[in-house]
Amino acid sequence: MSNQIIQGILLGGYYALIACGLSFMFSVMRIINLAHGSLAVLAAYALWLLASRFHVSPFVGLLIVLPLMAAIGWALQRFLLERSARGGALLPILTTFGLAIVIDNLLFEQFGADTRSLAPYIGSLSYDSWEWPGSIYVGKLAVVMFATAIVLLGGLQLFLTHTRLGRSIRATSEDPDTAGLVGVDARRANAIAAAIAMVTVGLAGAFLGMRATFDPYAGAPQLLFAFEAAVIGGAGSLWGTLIGGIVLALAQTLGAQVHPQGFLIGGHAVFLVVLFVRLSASGLGPRGLLRLGKTS
Amino acid sequence: MSAPATMPVIERGTATSRTAAMAVAVIIALLAIAPQFLSAGAVDRMTALFIYVILAAMWNALAGFGGLVSVGQQVFFGLGAYFAIRLADAGLNPFLALFASGFVVGVVSIPLSLFMLRLRNGEFAIGMWVIAALTHLLVNLDRLVQGETGTSLISLNVYDAGTRRATIYWLALASMTALLAILFGLLRGSTGAAIRAIRDNEDAAASVGVRVTGTKRLLFVLAAFGIGIAGALWLATSITFQPKTYFNVQWTAYMIFMVLVGGIGTFEGAILGALVFFLIETWFGGTGVWYLVGLGATAVVFSLFLPRGLWGTIEERFGLRLLPVGYRVRLAAASADDDATPQQTTKHQEKA
Numbered sequence: 001m002s003n004q005i006i007q008g009i010l011l012g013g014y015y016a017l018i019a020c021g022l023s024f025m026f027s028v029m030r031i032i033n034l035a036h037g038s039l040a041v042l043a044a045y046a047l048w049l050l051a052s053r054f055h056v057s058p059f060v061g062l063l064i065v066l067p068l069m070a071a072i073g074w075a076l077q078r079f080l081l082e083r084s085a086r087g088g089a090l091l092p093i094l095t096t097f098g099l100a101i102v103i104d105n106l107l108f109e110q111f112g113a114d115t116r117s118l119a120p121y122i123g124s125l126s127y128d129s130w131e132w133p134g135s136i137y138v139g140k141l142a143v144v145m146f147a148t149a150i151v152l153l154g155g156l157q158l159f160l161t162h163t164r165l166g167r168s169i170r171a172t173s174e175d176p177d178t179a180g181l182v183g184v185d186a187r188r189a190n191a192i193a194a195a196i197a198m199v200t201v202g203l204a205g206a207f208l209g210m211r212a213t214f215d216p217y218a219g220a221p222q223l224l225f226a227f228e229a230a231v232i233g234g235a236g237s238l239w240g241t242l243i244g245g246i247v248l249a250l251a252q253t254l255g256a257q258v259h260p261q262g263f264l265i266g267g268h269a270v271f272l273v274v275l276f277v278r279l280s281a282s283g284l285g286p287r288g289l290l291r292l293g294k295t296s
Numbered sequence: 297m298s299a300p301a302t303m304p305v306i307e308r309g310t311a312t313s314r315t316a317a318m319a320v321a322v323i324i325a326l327l328a329i330a331p332q333f334l335s336a337g338a339v340d341r342m343t344a345l346f347i348y349v350i351l352a353a354m355w356n357a358l359a360g361f362g363g364l365v366s367v368g369q370q371v372f373f374g375l376g377a378y379f380a381i382r383l384a385d386a387g388l389n390p391f392l393a394l395f396a397s398g399f400v401v402g403v404v405s406i407p408l409s410l411f412m413l414r415l416r417n418g419e420f421a422i423g424m425w426v427i428a429a430l431t432h433l434l435v436n437l438d439r440l441v442q443g444e445t446g447t448s449l450i451s452l453n454v455y456d457a458g459t460r461r462a463t464i465y466w467l468a469l470a471s472m473t474a475l476l477a478i479l480f481g482l483l484r485g486s487t488g489a490a491i492r493a494i495r496d497n498e499d500a501a502a503s504v505g506v507r508v509t510g511t512k513r514l515l516f517v518l519a520a521f522g523i524g525i526a527g528a529l530w531l532a533t534s535i536t537f538q539p540k541t542y543f544n545v546q547w548t549a550y551m552i553f554m555v556l557v558g559g560i561g562t563f564e565g566a567i568l569g570a571l572v573f574f575l576i577e578t579w580f581g582g583t584g585v586w587y588l589v590g591l592g593a594t595a596v597v598f599s600l601f602l603p604r605g606l607w608g609t610i611e612e613r614f615g616l617r618l619l620p621v622g623y624r625v626r627l628a629a630a631s632a633d634d635d636a637t638p639q640q641t642t643k644h645q646e647k648a
Contacts, residue, residue, distance in 0.1 A: 032418030034367065080600065087603045089417045090365045094552055095599040097367055101549055101592030109585045220545060224429060227422045261433060268430035275423070279414050 003136050008253035010138065012229075012246030013146030014207055018222055019229035019241045020153055021200035026230075028173040028193040030089070031081055034096040036201060036226055038103040038219030043069055043205030044118065045107055045214075051121035058118045058206055066202045073198025077191045100219060107216035118209035126210060145207050149245070152200060153238045159196075169193050221264075228271040234278065247274075316618035327469055331462045339465050343533055345574045346468040347526045348554065350475055352566040352573070354522035355551035357479055360561035361491045362515035363498060365417070367548050368424025371431045372520045374542035375401045376527025378435050381449060381537050385440060390452045391463060394528040395471075401524025402517050409516045413509060425545065432543035446538035449531055464532045471529065475522045476567075482518070483563060483621035487511060495561055546588075553591050556598045559605030563621050568607050 022036050033039075046065045050056040056064075076099075084095040119126040125144070129137040160166040171179040172189040180186055208214055208222065225248065233244025248267050255266020331339050351373075359365045379397035384390045408427065415423050436443045452460060482488060490511045493501035502508045531537055550573060558569020580587045602609060 026418070032422060034418075034422065080596070083600050084603075087599075090359065090363065091599050091603055093365045093367070093418050093421045094556060095596055097549070097552060098592045098595030098599060102589055102596065105585050105588040105592065109589065220425075221429075223422070224426055228426065231419070259437075261437065265430065265433050268426055268433070271426060272430070275415075276411065279411065 002134065004253050004257070005250065006132075006136060006138060007142065008250040009246050010142035010146045011249035011253070012242065013142070013149035014204070014211065015225050015229040015245030015248050016149040016233075016242040017145070017152065017200065017207060017245075018204035019226040019233070019245055020149075020156065020238060021197040021204070022223075022226040023230040023233070023241055024156065024200070024238075025194060025197040028169055029077070029081065029085065029190055031085060031092045031096070032227070033076075033081075033197075034093060034223060035076075035100040035103060035219075036096075037221065037223030038100040038107075039069070039072070039198065040201045040205035040208060040222050041107065041214055041216070041219045042103055043202040044209035045111060045116070047118055047206055047209055048116050048121075051118060058121055058210065062202070062206055065206070066199050069198040069202035070195040073195040073201075074191045076198070077194035078187075081194070082187065082190070100223075104217050104219055111216060113215060115213040115215045116209070117213045118206070119211075122210055141211055145211065148203065148207070149242060152203065153242055156196075156200075157238050165189075165192065225267070228267060232271060232274045234274075310620070313618055313620050320619070324469075324473055328466070331465050336458075336461060339461050340533065341574075341578070343461075343465045343468045343529070345570065346465075346472040347529050347533075348550070348570040348574055349472050349567055350468075350522055350526040350529075351547070351551050352554035352558065352570040353472075353476055353479055354519040354526070355548075356555045356558075356560065356562075356566035357515050357522075358519040360555060360566070361483070361495050362512050363495055364413070364512060364516065365421045366424040367421050367545065367552075368426070368428035369519070369523055369551060370543050370545055370547040371424065371428035372401050372405065372523040373527035373530070373547050374428070374432060374435065374539065375404065376524030377531035377537050377542045378438075378441070378539075379524070380528040380531050381440065381447060382438075384449055384451045390449055390532070391467065394467065394532055395525065397528045398521050398525035401527075402521035405517050405520030406513075408520075409513045413512055413516060428543055428545070432539055435539050435543070441537070441539060444538060444540050446536055446541075448536045450535075452532060452535060460532075464529065467532070468529050471525050475525070478518065480563060480619065480621065482514075487514065488621055491515065549591065549595075553595050555605070556595050556603075557605055559607030559609070559611070560603070562605070562607045562611060564618050565605050565607035569605065572606070 018037075018040060022033065025036075026032055043065055046068065047058045047061045050061040050064065051058055080095055080099065081092055084091040122141075125141050128140045130140065130143070131137055158166075160170055168179065168184040169189045169192065171182070171184050172186045172193075176186040179189070204222075204226075208218070229244040229248045230241055231244070232247050233240035233242070247270060251270035252263045252267040255262030255264070255269070259265070327342070330342065334342065351369075355366075355369055358369075376397050379400045380390075380393045383393035383396050383400075388396060412420060412423055412427070435441055441447055455463070483491060490501065490506045493504070493506050494508055494511055498508055527542060530542075554569035554573045555566055556569070557572050558567065559565025576591075577587075580590065598605060604612065
């Protein structure tokens with residue numbers, strides 16, 4: 001059992017990776033990007049294409065894909081989200097949902113229904129493991145993933161609190177108009193925030209491809225995982241996202257123990273329970289569940 | 297005020313809308329006798345169209361009037377089909393089961409609304425998606441459904457194909473007409489004013505004493521009920537029930553497409569959108585993936601450049617009202633030319 005718990009905690013690292021971009025974008029722009037999961041799958045396909053066609057290792061491939069994702073994020077904010085956000089809070093939901101449908105089906109058109117994986121291109125990392133005391137085996141990939149999540153979350157935190165750019169992004173998220181008065185370019189801050197969010201999405205896509213298989217329609221479940229982890233983690237700091245990811249993964253692991261189909265049910269159930277408790281406690285302001293703390 | 301000529305006139309119907317009301321009655325009568333003249337295939341297609349109109353109108357009721365964008369409405373579509381299977385399996389007449397199922401879905405949505413309506417905007421949208429995903433998994437656990445293998449509404453097979461086709465057609469037509477009438481009545485009544493106030497600005501509506509949550513709940517339950525019936529009708533036309541097909545997010549994608557293209561927040565727009573979707577599906581449905589890419593891209597383009605949709609734009613441009621649910625003020629001085637500003641459509645632009 002303790003073995004499963006450790007695996008669950010490590011899997012939580014992946015959920016934290018995919019969730020942090022979603023909650024980061026929401027906290028800055030108040031937009032939930034419904035194409036979030038599809039964009040992660042897009043990144044996974046890009047890495048797969050580089051690896052299978054051009055024999056580029058996925059880790060080297062990230063050097064190409066991550067800047068590309070940053071560019072996509074910047075363009076997404078400038079050309080889609082900025083415009084649709086002007087039409088109210090509901091329109092971006094529809095815009096990004098339409099975008100998700102376009103991405104999913106273009107991927108299907110291009111790559112077909114076959115499931116793919118990056119595991120064959122990362123050598124022994126995909127199956128190597130360390131033996132821990134108590135004959136517990138932990139996969140090296142899972143540990144790398146968890147470590148990446150911690151470094152990413154910590155890096156993001158430091159960036160937001162200790163750099164000029166990070167502070168201007170936080171100022172924009174608090175109040176774009178007032179931030180504008182003190183000389184912060186809100187458009188630029190938002191576009192940079194979107195670019196950063198997409199870099200994290202690219203990383204999450206890479207780990208999705210390495211630890212499991214994916215297909216053109218794998219984006220929707222990733223979006224739900226990201227959302228669930230972000231909400232469970234709750235308002236607070238980015239570290240809440242890590243806690244949320246771990247709780248989600250543990251609930252899934254537990255669910256799988258109870259019933260063969262219990263993996264996903266367990267995850268959704270814990271999400272709803274947390275939501276229910278949080279709404280009943282009613283400690284929520286009208287600003288919602290996903291907001292990052294003011295002080296970060 | 298002794299000079300009545302300067303008094304503004306407040307009116308609902310216009311000459312156009314009275315003609316339109318007559319036209320609606322004629323169209324429904326013609327549709328009712330249509331199966332006598334149409335081929336079997338055409339009857340099936342028309343049934344699908346009616347179901348699309350229901351889906352569009354119900355999603356529009358929720359999003360366009362209640363300000364609640366959900367990407368999980370497939371949960372009610374799937375549950376409508378599932379409960380119909382369950383009720384028919386328990387021995388209820390299959391046709392009766394379709395409507396009983398709609399009511400069950402409506403009842404189920406009440407406790408759900410207590411919970412979900414406390415979420416806002418994107419959180420509500422994607423929270424509903426989680427509900428849909430979870431419900432799909434739970435339905436799969438039912439032995440009767442046998443997981444993704446699915447099952448069928450076998451008790452419908454006692455009727456011969458012709459009777460079945462015509463009956464489902466009439467049931468779909470009747471459901472569509474009734475649901476549209478309920479929505480129309482709701483929007484014209486005192487609730488309608490509340491609904492439009494919420495649509496335009498929720499906080500302002502609450503501040504003048506509109507019962508925001510109660511009104512939203514009404515729309516939520518109505519949409520669940522209508523979409524549940526649509527799901528049950530779809531089951532009746534296709535007989536087989538595979539959870540994956542019914543709980544597919546594609547249904548919500550269709551609803552969003554229809555309403556965005558037709559005109560979100562307008563009564564006529566949803567119907568127009570369903571018609572457009574129906575034609576596009578008839579012409580391009582065979583192209584598979586590109587058809588879906590096209591639907592998604594069209595939704596993006598409309599949300600960015602024509603967020604009021606086709607009908608919203610027509611309404612604005614020409615001041616045309618076919619099925620008026622609001623009031624408009626016509627200044628008597630300007631009564632010679634009939635182009636008073638349509639008041640109720642000026643949509644409030646929310647600050648992001």
